[in-house]
Amino acid sequence: MTEPSDRTYVYTTYIRSTAEQVFRALTTPAFTMQYWGGSELTSDWQVGSRLEALHPDREDFVGEIVAVEPPHRLSYTFTGRAEEQRGRPPTLVEFTVEPFGDEAVRLRVVHTGFTPDEQGDQDMRDVGEGWPAILSALKTLLETDRPLASPGHFAPRDPARA
Template structure:
């Protein structure tokens, strides 16, 4: 069963990072950072509303999207889909990050992922991001708090920045 009807499924993940909102926002939007915690993918865009976002990895096709909101250092949102899903006419999902102070030394980072289709593929996507977001955000937290990438296996393995 395939459909473009959206379900009301929402995935929410919250973490707390000993960092600043500015550093977290920079880590979300800078390829040299993303490749160290996002499974080696370089997230590239000019980070303007309406611009294209690409996750580039030398060994696999990753995701693409469109920037929906950029409000440094507190909010970032974009669409999220695979190239094959886009070619098949499937609607993208939507990711929104909110970053806020949490005491004197930390920030609260919340990710809300919505827009899953009300079919088997949408349910599969929801299951997949339920594994992906915790790993990605644990990698982000580790990188910012220790200045070292989290050594994840396989698809979650970091890469060393090609340029610094």
């Protein structure tokens, strides 16, 4: 697992769910569009494959799958399409899912690779707002079977449990 540093964002949450359900929610477009601001995360989820976040109203992020170890670990690179076209290096996201007692799991996201410049500082601020909203919405969806009614950029789309 990636170790935190001063250029690392770490977020941990606890979800009343199973590792299998959380991993499925992280990798299934019908789930992601309900908690990831309406974006469908699409990939074949094989190491080296492309990952795309698709949204009908905006450009979203792209990446490459780095590690897939269902149901406990998922990692991929993360960059905006415009940044990718400019050749800006991507950051790296790693999810770990571990049992937490008999009825819950610990979901941890470690986001690394922020550049030591003004853009890297802005990227860290952006993920500092984004990850809590996204993972809170994921937790709500898995625990209540309903998407979190989030505003604006974080709003879910077409809730249709897969």
